[in-house]
Amino acid sequence: GQQVMQIPQYQHVQEGEDFTTYCNSSTTLSNIQWYKQRPGGHPVFLIQLVKSGEVKKQKRLTFQFGEAKKNSSLHITATQTTDVGTYFCAGRVIYNQGGKLIFGQGTELSVKP
């Protein structure tokens, strides 16, 4: 079945260092979404990318969607302790009668002050 693989599973960085998580799909995606889940919390929507090669920025966060719409990345510049949490990508696969959002395994980010 369709899978969305996310790497790395864990990332420990020093505050101020950059961080990147990668998401790869076995199937072409109609769009990809990114979520952040703080420890003990629920996922919160960050952004959605739809177009091939799309790049979007939110302050220190940069999101990219690959040309083939099969991969995506989230890059955080100069991490802060508030960035701690697990980042999930979720790719939307369209079927004849609808679509399904498939979540990656998530990348848990810890930031050492």
Place this chain on the structure above:
Amino acid sequence: GAVVSQHPSRVICKSGTSVKIECRSLDFQATTMFWYRQFPKQSLMLMATSNEGSKATYEQGVEKDKFLINHASLTLSTLTVTSAHPEDSSFYICSASLPRGMNEQYFGPGTRLTVT
């Protein structure tokens, strides 16, 4: 806007009993709601898609008779875990999509179910 609530936040039940979890969209009408299960340190596993006024669509491997889903109104979906067993203990999260398109999902705070 786009707030989703879940009730209860935590529930402990005995093996063999049934537990109902409610998911409500507080400030918008959700034609589609989703139920997920999340194990510790793991990703979200979609269990079923709940459409208002129709039967839920279950993912492969999810028992329909065990996890009963009812989406009776545009703001309420319920998940009933029937004849619960300890292996059903998990974190159950619902989410809802805005009607304008199946775009971002807004998640409820989740329900921690413990079956003893």
